[in-house]
Amino acid sequence: MSTAQTHSAQNLTLADCLLQETGVDIRRCYQCGKCSAGCPMAAEMDYPSSVWMRMLQTGRPDLEKAVLKSQSIWLCLSCESCYVRCPMEIDIPRVADFLRAASKRRGLVHPRARNILRFHTAFLDSIRYTGRLYEMGMVVDYKVRSRKWWQDLLTAPGLFLRGKLNLLPHRVKHPKAMRKLFKWAAEDKEARI
Amino acid sequence: MKMGYYPGCSISGSSREYGESLLAVLRALDVELAEVEDWNCCGASAAHNLNHTLSLALPARSLALAEQQGFQELLVPCAACFSRLAATRKALMADDAKRRQIADLVELPMKNIPVSINLLQLLQRVLPENLKEKLRAPFDYKVACYYGCLLVRPAEVVEFDREEDPEEMDRIMEKIGAAPLDWAFKTECCGAGFSVPRTDVVGRLCARILDDAVSRGAEAVIVACPMCHSNLDMRRQASESHSGKKYTIPILYVTQAIGLALGLDAKQLGLQRHIVPVRLSAGKSSQILENAPA
Amino acid sequence: MARIGVFVCHCGENIGATVDCARVAEACRKIPGVAHSVDYKYMCSDPGQTLIREAIAQNKLTGVVVAACSPRMHEPTFRRVCSESGLNPYLCEMANLREHCSWVHEKSDVTTDKAIDLVAMLVEKVKRNKPLHPIKVPVTKTALVLGGGISGIQAALDIANAGHKVILVERDPSIGGHMSQLSETFPTLDCSQCILTPRMVEVAQHPNITLYTYSELESLDGFIGNFKTRIRKKARSLDEKLCTGCGLCTTKCPNKKIPSEFNTGLGMRTAIYVPFPQAVPNKPVIDREHCTYYTKGRCRVCEKVCPTQAIRFDQEDQIVEHEVGAVVVATGFTVKETDFFPEYGYGKYKDVINGLQFERILSASGPTLGEVKRPSDGRVPETVVFIACAGSRDPAKGIEYCSKICCMYTAKHAMLYKHKVHHGQAYVFYMDIRAAGKMYDEFTRRAIEEDHVQYIRGRVSRIYERNGKLIVQGADTLLNAMPVEIEADLVVLATAGVANEGAEALAQKLHVSYDSHKFFVEAHPKLRPVETNTAGVFLAGACQSPKDIPESVGQASGTAAKVAALFSMDELTREPVVAVVNRTAPPLYSTCVGCFLCQSACPYQAIEREEIKNRNGQVVKTIAKVNPGLCQGCGTCVAFCRSKSIDLQGYTHEQVYAEVMELLS
C-alpha cells in the first residue's frame, strides 16, 4: 500500500496530519514511558500511549494502520494524567481524539471498541435533536445499537424510584441552531483525514 | 451577588441531588444563581472523542448565550462540563477565526467569553472565615476528598489548585469540622464516560479508589462531580464484583456535607436519592443520618 | 598626500584561479593615492614579504593594503612586515579576496570586479588610518579563587604551586564542597574524603594561599590584571587566633536540634558547630539564626566552657580588600530538592530523598554512620528504587538539559546499597544510560551484571505511600510499556543538578554571562571553555554546568594554566582597537552630552564618568570616558551614541563611511 493511498493527497504521514490539524508534535516524544506508566487504562491497552507514539513516529503505513485499528485509542478516558506529567508537554488526549476521528473515518474501529463508539454516537444523537442529554432516550438508543438489552436493566427502576430518570426529554428553544452546529462540525478537517 | 449558572445535563437528570444540595447550600450562604437560559449539553465526553470541532461548538453556544445574558462568570458544578467550557474558552480566545465562525453560526457576538469556575472555586470565595461558628452540626468525620481528573487538570485550562495532590476540597472539609485524609487516589480517574459502555472498567477503577479510601479509615468519600458520584455510587455493584469485597462507604457531594454541617434537612439535600445508603456513624455530631432506599 | 601600496596575492590557485589578480593590481594602480600596486603568487612567503618591505622603502608608502586571505591568519604577519619597515603596523589593512570572493564565486569578470571593489574600499580606509600604539596594562600577580570545593581547591593549589599568591574565598565555614559530602566516588569506588582531605590541608598550609572561609564576594571592579575586590568575612563570633578547635563548645551547646546542612537535613547539629570532623579550618562558627543567645538573649554556655576564651558574641562582619590580577570562579552547583516533584509527593514523603541525601546515608561519617537506614523509621530498606532523570531532560519542569552525573552516581548508589544490604533489591528507572568516560560504561555494566541491580527503562509516573511502603508506578518501555508497580521502602531521586542560589547575583558582580539556567557561560564552547567573556575571569567546575570530579579538576587545572600564563608577564599588551570619546575645544570640551545610555549598553562595563573641570577646578561637564583596559572594541557604544561623540580607533566613522561611499560610487 502506498502512503499516497493511506494519507491525504500530499503524501503526509499521520504524524504530519496530526501536527497540521492540532499543532501537537509527536516527534517530541522521547519514549520515556511516563504516560503509559500513569495511565489507568494501560493494562488493558494493546498499545499503551508511549507505544503508539513510537509507531506513529516511524511514519510506516502498516504501523499507522495498526494504531488506528487498535483498541487502545478507544480506551483513553481523557483523564489527562498523561498530559500533566509528560515531560515534553505533548497533549496525548488530544492525539487520541485525533486518532479516534481518523479511525472512525477510515472504518478501522476495533471490533471490541464498537460499543464505545456506539455509546458516543447515541450520546451525540441525543443532543443533536434535543440540545440536552436525554439520558433515558440515549440509553435506549445505545441498547438498540449495541443489542445489550439486559445490561443495566436492574439499575433503572432504582434510579427511577430515586427520581433520577426523566421520562421526557428537555428540548432547547432553538433546535435549528443545534443542527447548524452539528452540520458545521461535520465538515471538521480532522474528520476528513 | 448574582452569578451565572450552567447546571449541565447530569444535574438535571441522574444527579439531581447535586443540584438540589448546591442550591440549598448557596441559598443558605446568600449566593444567588441565575441559570443560563436555553443552555445546551457541553458534549462531554462524547463530542471530543469523535469530532474536535463539535467539542468546541457545543460549549461555545452556551457560552455565547451566557455572554449575551450578561454573565462574566459561570458556575459550572459538573467537573466534565467545567473542563469542556474552560477548554473551549481557552481555545477560542486563542483562535480568532474559529471564534468568529462559531459566533456567526450561533448568531451571537462572542467577544467577552465568560469565565467558568468550578464549585470549589466558588466555595473558596463564599464560605465565610468564621464558618465553624455557624455550624449547627459539625461534620466531624474522616473523609477522603476525591477530586477526579478534570477538576484540577490540565493546569493551563483549569488554573486552579495543584494538579497532583490538590488541597482546596480538603480545606473546605476542615472548615466544616471534618478530618480530610491524606490518601493516594485523590485524582485517579474513575472511568467517567465508560459508565455505560464499559462498566467493567469503571468497576476496576472505582474499586481501587474505594479500597484506598476505606483502608485508610475514611467514613465518606466527598466528590464535586456528578460523573465521579455516579460511578462511585451507582456503579457500586461493579466495583464490588471486581474486587470481591463489600463497600458500604457512602459518597457525598461536597455540598451535601456542607449542608449537613449547616443543619439543612437531609431530604432537601437529596440524600435519599443515593444508591448506597448514607449511614454515618452515631455519637460524633449526635446526628444519625439514615435513609432507606425508596 | 597618501601613498598607498596594494599587494594582490594569488594564494596559489585559491584566489588566482578565480580572480584575475593581475587585472586587480592594474585597476588599483589607477586609484588616486595608490603609489604602488603589484600581484604575486604567495604574498605571505618570504619573497612576498620582501616585496612589501622593499616597496615600502622605495615608494615611501604611507599605507599598505594586502589583498589576500582572511586577516585572522596573516594580518599579524603583514603588520609585522610593515612594522619592520618603519611603517606603523595599524597602517596596514587586509582585503579578504579569498573567503569573501574567490571561494564563494565562479571565475568571471564580475568576480574580478568585486575583488577590485573590495581592495578599493580598503584603500579608502587606509588613507584615513592613523598610527596606533598597543595599550600596556600592568598585572597584579595574585589570583582570586571563588569557591572552596574540589575545583577551587585544585585551581588554588595549582596557581600557588606555580609561585603566585592566591586568595581563596569559601561561603561555608569549611572548604571541601560537595565532594566532602560524598561517600565513594565512581568508577573506582575510592573514598571521597580520603582523597580530598589531604588537599584541603594542603590549602590551609600553603604559604601562597590566603584562605577566607565563611566569606563571600562583596564586589569586583576593574579589569584584567587590575581587579579590586572586596570580600565580606562573616562574623564567626569567635577569635580564630585563640580557638584551638578543641570542640568543647560544640559538645556543650544545648541547642542540638538544628538540621545539619552538611548532612542534607538528615542529621542534626548544634548552634555553634564545625560542619564535619575533617573541616578546614577546624574552627566552629555560631549560627546566629538558631543560637539561643542571639534569639533569646541568654545561654552563653560556649563562652563559659571555652578554655581559651575565644568566643566573641559582638564580632561584626569584616570587609577585606585585595588587588588581584585574575579571578577563578569555582562556585559549584546544587541539586534540586525532592519537593520539586508534585507527582512524587511534593517532598512530603520522608523516604523519598535525593542523591546527595543518599550519599550521606551511605557515608561512614554520615548520620547513620554508613549503615543504610531509611529516614522515616530507621529501618533498613529491603527494596530501594532509584529514579534517574528526576527533573533533568524535562522541559515541562523547565530543565531540558542532561545533568550528566546522575547515571553514574545512580549506578554507584545502587551498587553500594547492594554491597551493604546483600539481600536487598535495587531498581533503577532510567531513560538512557549515559556512561561515556574512561571505565564508566564498564562500571554501570558491573552494577547490572555483578550486583544484580534491576534496570528498568522507563520513567516513573507517580509515587504514593501506603502502609509504610512507597508505591512506585512505572512502566517498562522495553516490554510494550507494560505497567510496573514496585512497593519500595526507599526511593532515591537523581534530581537535576542546578545552579547555586545566588549564581545570578554573583554573575552580575563578576560581569560574566550566564545562561537561562543561571550557569555561567564560557567564552567559546569549544575553543575557550575555561574563559569568560570578561578577560581575566575564568571558570572551573560545576558553576558552568554539571560535571563530575575528574572533569572539574581538569578544568580547574586549565584555569590555573591560564592564570599562570597571564601572570608570566609583567605587562599586558592589548590591541589599541578601543572606543574613545571625542574632545573638542572649550566651551564644549566634547560633543558628548552625558546621557550615559552608552553605559548601560556596554557589555564590558568599560564606560566611566569623567568630570571636566575648568581652570578654577569647578566641574563644568560630566561626560563619558572609555576605560581602555576594559574596552573590547565591540563598537556597541559607537552605534548608540546619537551625537556621534564616540569613535572606535581603527574603525572610525570617517574610515567606515569612506569604505561604504567607495562601494556606492
Place this chain on the structure above:
Amino acid sequence: MEALQKSAREALENHKAKVIIGYSEGSGGRMRPIFVQSPAEAEKLTWNDRCTQNLAVYIAKPEVQKLGKPALVAPLPVLRAVLQLASENQIKEGDLLVLALSDGRVTELSQFSEMEEFVAKTPTHLASKDQEAIERLEKMTPQERWQYWQSELTRCFKCYACRAACPMCYCSRCTVECNQPQWIPVPAHPLGNWEWHLMRAMHLAGRCVSCGACGDACPLDIPIHLLTMKVEADIHREFGSQAGMKVQSEHALSSFKVQDKENFII
C-alpha cells in the same frame, strides 16, 4: 487656571523657583511659552487644550538656565519628558520644580519619586486621532505605507522645527551638523529627507514620550510624530518599558543584558 496662577505666584514668592515656564495666549489663537519671573506676572499664565508645546524643551537651554531654578507647568507629556531627561542624566534632583496639571488640578512636585508616582497613576494613552492614524498605517500593506511616507516626507524642507520642539533633542551637536563624515545631506531632497526622519525616529526609539510636539511644530503638517509614537508603542509592547516613567529606567534599546539573544553570532 486660577489654581495654576496661585501656585505659580506662591512658588515665586516663597523662592521655591526663580522662573515659571508656562503657557500664555499668543497671537492668532496660538499659545506661546512664557517665562514668568515676578509674582505679578503670574496672571498671564494660562492652560487649555491648545497648549501642545512641550515646555520641557526649555530646561536644558543655557539662556533659560541663567534665569535660575525653574518651575515647569507640566501636563502629563511634559512631566514624562522631565523624567526621561532625568533618566538620561540631563536634570538633577532638586534642579527643578514641577507644577503638574491633571483634571484641572495643580500638584506641586519637587522630588523625582513624587513625579514617578504621579505619572504612574495617570493614564498614558495616545490622543484618539493619533491612535486612529497609527491603526490606519498599520493596516496598510508595506507598499502602501511606503507610498504614504514617500509623499509625506518629500514635502519636508528641513526647517528642523521638529527637532527644536522635541525635549529629547538636546544634543549639543546634532548628527545633521556632523560633516566629517556628512551623515545627512544638507539639501532638502527626498533621499536626504528620508535619512533625516528615519534617523530622528531611530534616535527617539525608546525615548519618545509621545507628546506629539514635533508634529504640531511642523509648518507643513507632516505627521512625523506618528513615526516615533509607533516605535514607542512597539517597544512598550515588546519590552514592557515606556519612556518617561522612571528615573532609574532600563532603557529598553540601550541596555546590554546577558540574557539578550545572541543567536545571530555563530
